[in-house]
Amino acid sequence: MISLHGLTKVFPGGVRALDAIDLTVADGEFFALLGPSGCGKTTLLRTIAGLEIPTSGNIRINEADVTRLPPGRRDVAMVFQDYAIFPHMDVTDNIAYPLRIRKVPRAERVRKAAEVARRLSLADLLHRRPAQLSGGQQQRVALARAIACHPAAFLFDEPLSNLDARLRLEARTFLKRLQRELAVTTVFVTHDQAEALALADRIAVMSAGRMVQIGTPAEIFQRPSTTFVASFIGSTPMNLLPGTSTRGALHVAGAVRAAPAGLGEGDEIVYGVRPEYMGLSETERQDGIPGTVAVLENLGTGVLVTLESGDHLVQAVVPEGSEPALGVRRWAVPARSLVYRDGALLA
Amino acid sequence: MITDAAGLGRARATAFVLPALVLIAVFLVFPALWTIYLGLTDYRLTGLQAANPQVVGLDNYTSALGDPRFLSSLWLTVAYVGGSAVIGQAGLGFALAWVLRTRRGTVRRLVEGVVLLSWILPSTVVGFLWFALLDRDGGTLNALLGTPGFAWLLDHPLLSIIVFNTWRGTAFSMMLYSAALENVPPSHLETARLAGANVFQQLRDVVFPLIRRHVLTNLLLISLWTFNDFTPFVLTGGGPEGRSEILPIYVYNIALRGGELGLGAAVSFLILLINLVFALAYLRLLRGRRRQEATAAAGGPPA
16 A cells, blocks of 8 residues: 655755645556546656655655655565566576565576566567567566565556557556556556556546646546546547536537536536537537638547637547548537536536 | 768868878878987987988997886886875875765765865966975965975975976876766666675775776876976976976986987986886786676676
């Protein structure tokens, strides 16, 4: 278990990278830190590792306060984006390096490295140098080195982002299964929302050194708590359209929609609809947003249709083969929607 | 394959290269060959042999190698190179580079500035500064330490020139190692730190394997420079009683002060041979390392 209390990091020069972070990662949980670059997610991971010293607040790993301990005494293992495999050592020596520092006898180290290597399908590569390994193999060596020393927690800093797209999907599945089997508490940093949704038990979306929302992938995807999270999550960006409430109804880009409870007269809102939850009607509807088909993008199993509606662009995903022709008029009808007032989720 | 990429033609290409070749021949090749020839004669600065030198074969070499003054000079030079170049400049230079590696701003610029200053000042100026520092009667060091009348240059001449040359040449090693350390990925050091490695283990397991080639190149350059260094002459003139008479000063003393140009030329040729052995040994080390890496890249030892 990792728990953080009031963790703050201010860099020299005044940049506040972490702003009073409170967080508890449960035993065996796969936890993702998600956010755009510069949001503080990597600083948070490095602070847990002990590579950065927090300005204030404390860090506990399995109930022990490690805030002032050096990295080597925190019992955590980290996998870096560039894998950080030592080029002058073969695979065995790389995997066994943490054991060597702990003065484990040579024979025991070699046995342990071989055992971990077998698990990660590296058994045939034990005598190779890193330069002779593919990207995927190098990534597994870095994982093996982290596993070999049985840490209390894994810290992953974008370990999949240097792999090519296809390999990344394979590695993702592999990583998730491995984490389930080992059941080691894992904190995973990524800027790829699809990766976070696919891998994590829980996700924290970060922005400007704060956690904007913490929740399961389903919660984060279905009910993003702010327009920032809403725009960040989802492989096709959510439609976020401005609207106003008048006389118990919402007026959004030419459509009249039912208003949720708690809205005052004349309130400015943002109406959010995922393209996947947007239908297209061929006939005029009062609850549909009128527009002209401007762009068609093939997604394989579906087509992303972009409607031009006045100053706004409205996107909808329709099943393959049912896309409209360019330039025709359509009405976009939301099936599921979210209403934000002042950037925060209302309903 | 096109060998004449610039389209000059043989004649014009030769015309371009010729001036440089002539200069090299006149000022480098000819004096070197002339020195080898002189080393085989009894040529002197003054007297009968100055006008009419005779070829004496290998006599100069046998008398030099049998001369205790030459052997003690060789030993002093080895101590000077080992103490001031390998331990002093390379050791201190690396230590400074390592400590300054994570520093930014004023402290770093100040230290770098001071270290560089000692490197770029002219030798004679530096020599007199150190003379003023180490002087027996009015010296700054004696004033600072409260040891009036202590004759550093007379009682510890070798130590004095070793400290002097360390101070003088550390900047080069520091800059070279600073550049080399930039190439060590932070994540490698951090991986070692997370494994619990102390500073010595980080240097042994991460840093030195990655900068080994820089270390060897630096050691080659500074030991050659120090081996041929004449600057200590400004401080001690080789004395007292030849206790700081390293080889370049020895050659100067026998050839120009003693007038035995033939013997001086023979010893110069010996110095050249020693330098060659140095260079070849370092090159072998570098190449040996590269061959190992090439073998590893080509498939490694059979698994």
